Amino acid sequence: MEKRILIADDHPIYLMGLRALLSPLAGQYHIVDEALTTDEVISKLEFHDIDILVTDFSMPGDKYNDGLALIQLIKRRWPALVIIVVTMIHNPGIQRALRQLGVHAVISKAGLATELVHFIKGLSGTSAFSKPTADALASTGISLTPKESEVLRLLLRGLTVSDISARLNRTKQTVSAQKKSAMRKLGVTTEYELYQQLQQLGLFS
Structure with missing residues (x-):
């Protein structure tokens, strides 16, 4: 069964890049929608049944304009959602906070071309939520x-x-x-x- 993906970034060029990167995974993963703002992320998560969210960390929005607060809200409302954050921010404190909130991967936009597909392929046949017991x-x-x-x-x-x-x-x-x-x-x-x-x-x- 195909996994459903929502991609989010306030730069349309990055959205195009994400679609291009994920296109070879068609058949296993399907991009059902995209979002340009944090408000759109929430509304589209409410509308679609999403398995994986690939989102920029810093995006504009009227209600949800703080990246950490947005992730915290998403994890509370959709605890089973796999969240992959892509960002240009290299702040160890923010990355640690994202991991504490339950983000499954924090990927630098500089390494997006190789790391994103590699990570998503690694989800196949595994439980993204199993603990390292x-x-x-x-x-x-x-x-x-x-x-x-x-x-x-x-x-x-x-x-x-x-x-x-x-x-x-x-x-x-x-x-x-x-x-x-x-x-x-x-x-x-x-x-x-x-x-x-x-x-x-x-x-x-």
Whole structure:
């Protein structure tokens, strides 16, 4: 069954680019509509049954002119929706806040041509909402301890090692060691590679 996509950007040229990028996925994914403002995003989510939203972070709108507030509203009203944010903003704080709100991917417009299709293809045959539990990862041939999986889940929500330490009542050294151990098992060396690997595995918080 085709997955239904809504694309949103206030620049028509980017909308054309998104359509062109996603056209090779026809048969699996179908762009049902597009939006130029945040208000249109909400109205079209209300009108259509959408599976995936690909949206710019900063768009004009009368009612919803704050990107984080918009995403928060969307996640509250459509919790099962897969949200992919495309942006030129490289602020780590904003990216962390988006992950905490449950955004499934934050993709730079500079890397859109390769990263968007790669990410959406990675959704095929996976649950976009499964958490990186030990059982789920074991099905991929990767064996993590429950504590390592818990640390990964919280990292994906945007928490820092210090945040996780306080939440789980573990020392920062212990959390850091569990994070490093999980990354070693996954074959990654940076947090960016970690997020990319978990996206490819279809494991999201």
